[in-house]
Amino acid sequence: MQATSTPEHPEAPPATKSRSFKRAFADVREAWDHRELWGHLGWQDIKQRYRRSVIGPLWITISMGTTALALGLLYSVLFKTEVSTFLPYVTVGFIVWNFIVGCVTEGTDVFIANEGLIKHLPAPITVHVMRMVWRQVLFLLHNLVVYAVVLAIFFTSLNHEYRISENGPVHPGLSWTVVLAIPGFVLLAVNAVWISLLFGVISTRFRDIPPVVNSFINLVFFMTPIVWDAGVLQRVTGGSGGDGDWRILIAELNPVYHFVEVVRAPLLGHAVDWHHWAIVGGFTVLGWLLAMVILRNYRARVSYWV
Structure with missing residues (x-):
């Protein structure tokens, strides 16, 4: 357990014996054992945010729906694509993006925002990360209502082969592969935990990190195929990538x-390209290794830095 009160010298390093992988793994394991605690706190965070609101958390769904509708209609006109296929693409992209950006931006502030609990509650610091990620999961579940509505409206356009952009690839349409979204989201949540741990510890020590991340995340959004299809980066000629092969690297080199x-x-009936899963799996392993190193070396110092 980390210190429960601020010492006389805030920058005094903790005991060297606390820096071990055994303690780092124990912190994560104990945080999972406290799932009733962070599960309850995460749900209370949402209830508190929408306290005295008539429709409460449904504002999450309404906000997502209006944003996806406005940008979907706008960019479908700009890119001259069919609304019936492009609007679902933008909607699902925004739902996943909001989860990612929520975990990253709130992850940088996760320990700073919980200063009081860290100093006075004898609990693993990973509990605060789990609470934040669980809160973002609840947001995503609310946003999936928008996906269900869009799917019901445009189902006839998505249950057979279709293209999003004129020169883009042909997608097979909705099928049983939609269930692959479940392990995909599990991987997303697992990565959200190590990302929040990593950025949370670094940002607690260096307070300039959160504004830098918030500024950089806007650039990442425009470089990620959310409101544009990756198919526009290549020009298909005679069934080959042609001279557009190098353009697709703009998307492929972007981990997001x-x-x-x-x-x-899977949610849109696109062909399941397994290289995406391989890359995400690689980031999962490497990311958790890096997070455990950070947790090993600086876990006990978080209570001194907040």
Whole structure:
């Protein structure tokens, strides 16, 4: 357990014996054992945010629906694509993106925002990360209502082969592969935990990190195929990628694109490209290794830095 009160010298390092992988793994394991605690706190966060509101958390769904509708209609006109296929694409992309950006931005502030609990509650610091990720999961579940509505409206356009952009690939349409969105989202949530741990510890020590991340995330949004289809980056000529092969690297070198695709592709009936899963799996392993190193070395210092 970390210190429960601020010492006389805030920057005094904790005991060296606390820096071990055994303690780091124990912190994560104990946080999972406290799932009733962070599960309850995460749900209370949403109830508190919409306290005295008539429709409560449904504002989450309404906000997502209006944003997806407005941008879907706008960009379908700009890119000259069919609304019936492009609007579902934008909607699902926004749902996944909001989960990712919520975990990243709130992850940078997760320990700072819970300063009081960290100093006075004898609990693993990973509990605060789990609480935040669970809160974002609840937001995503509310937003899935928008996906259900859009799917019901445009189902006839998605249950057979279709294209999103004129020169884009042909997608097979909705099928049993929609269930692959479940393991895709599990991978997304597992990665959200290590990302929040990593950014949370670093941001607690260096307070300039949160505004830098918030600024950089806007650039990532426009470089990620959310409101535009990756198919526009290549020009299909005679069934080959032609001279557009190098353009697709703009998307392929963006890790967020692969995290979005493992959830979005199954939900829209796109062909399941397993290289997305391989890349996300690689980030999962490497990310958790890095997070455990950070947790091993600096877990006990978080209570001194907040």
